[in-house]
Amino acid sequence: MKDLRILLDVTRTHLLSRFKQTAIATLGVTFGIGTFIIMVSFMTGLNGLLDGLILNRTPHIQIYNEIKPSERQPVDLYEGFADNLNVVRSVKPRQTQERIHNGAAILNYLKGHDSVRGATSQVNARVFYLAGSIQLNGLVNGIDVNEEIRLFNFGDYIVRGSPEDLLRTRNGILLGAGVAGNMSVDVGDRIQVSTVAGGLFSLKIVGIFQSGLAEVDNVQSYVNLGTAQQLLGEGRDYVSNIHVKLYDIDEAGPMSRRISDQFDLTALDIQTANAQFETGTTIRNLITYAVSITLLIVAGFGIYNILNMLIYEKMNDIAILKAVGFTGRDINVIFISQALIIGLVGGLIGLVIGFGVSVLIDNTPFVTEALPTIKTYPVNFDPAYYIIGIVFAMISTFFAGFLPARRARKIDPVEIIRGQ
């Protein structure tokens, strides 16, 4: 330990007496780490935003009754044709209802399940929006407002009015921004809705929502569960969809298969529904790390060069130190510690600069139609990246210092002293 203090004293003198080179090497690390922090914070911030755009509001599992032809036709059931190649042409789906039988029981079962954060039922009704002579295709979603807010951040997308207004108002409707725009109606107006079955209802607009996805905002609107059931002329136990949110998103796949087997319903997990999305996130992360690592490697070469140069200049010092009793290991420690100090100081400054610029980005206004809740650029301040940054700075400078330090360790003092 005492040894180390002396060696660090030598290290300090070396670094300070070549301040310019030291500063340049340090700046190299600072640049690499700073850029890493800025890039990774901004990129993962964006990722989070984009993920949030879809993932936060997408159920981990959607359960519904898909209308599709039976996979096993009657001919397959008859043993007499078992050995034959049976071809049935023009298969049509069987007449079934869209409803989930026994929806309330399934909902209760799911809510009680250990890995389920929450489950909520929906009633979908296809409608036409009527305003004067205009008729627009639409989809009215009956929802349990409180559960949608809790599980799927429903409140974030209400740009006018509030979800509570929907709860308070009988026959209230939250209209998609696109629909409201197209029909030129606003909060407080009434809107006529006709159902597929022909019923005509007058609903009061209590709010406007904007999801940022035009295809949704142009057709969809939300009402209370009861209202939707009335639109369809169904009873209080009518459920067309159940949305499930789990604690662990990775369980969505297996869980959905189990549900689908158990209840004979279609259960779509989020990974299947949004496969392209994961890929995008992965690729963006990959790019971030690739660029950062490249920068750090470049910085590493800078340090390697400067240390090599330093050792060349300090050849005499090394020979003297060895002649008066310092060991090769001591010399090694001196130069490795020079590299590590450059890494630590450069890395810490890099973190500070990275943090500063991130704060700056975080406060830069970023307004977009598509994302009503976003006011500034998204930045992720996860401390884990700062830890990765400083660890990486230390590791890369260690490796940059490793070879030069080994060279210094092996210098033969006699050769240097004789050479004079």
Add this chain to the structure above:
Amino acid sequence: MAYVLEARHLDKYFEQPVRFHVLKDISLSVNRGEFVSIMGKSGCGKSTLLYILSTMDTDYTGELYLAGKKVTGQSREQLAHIRNKRIGFVFQFHYLLPEFTVLKNVMLPGLKLGEKSTEEVREDAMAKLRLLGVDDQAHKKAARLSGGQKQRVSIARALINDPEIIMGDEPTGNLDSKNSENVFQVFRDLSVSRSLSLLVVTHDEDFARRTDRIIEMGDGMILGGGHAPAPAS
């Protein structure tokens, strides 16, 4: 009691550029408190011998003993420790660390040895500098000193751990006669007052004549004066 330093049948070859027998069957010994000089023509192998005797060069055959203990074959770490504690070396070209203060230069081997506190080492270092008359330079950077001053500082450094023997490779080679005389007196004092052994390569006849014994070297061999009188028992 054993010799402070004893070499038995040292042989050394250089392989580059051609195989060259630079040291031929060198045997010598130095007693405690003896002030010995080595003389010989330039290129006869004096420096090469001194590097072996000081344990810096391990590429030789034969045996080397320090205070009766065999040094040949010890590990690099052990040899470094021996150089640190038991041998003081004074180079011809006053090798100091230019960016460190004079005081720090003298202190470094003492700090490395680690037997005394930093404060004690500092006091010792000041005392050695005072002994050589350069204590007023203690806080200057070593690079700022004159040649003579540097040489005296490097002698102070060689003394810091109170070694058993000091070796010098033409330590007065670059000094004017006044400084040269000064260094001689310091060496003489040390050998008398502290029973320090000294082995000094020199070209200065006058310097050599006043030492206890002259080892004559020529063409890689010892021509005379290699052996000390039997050590006092």
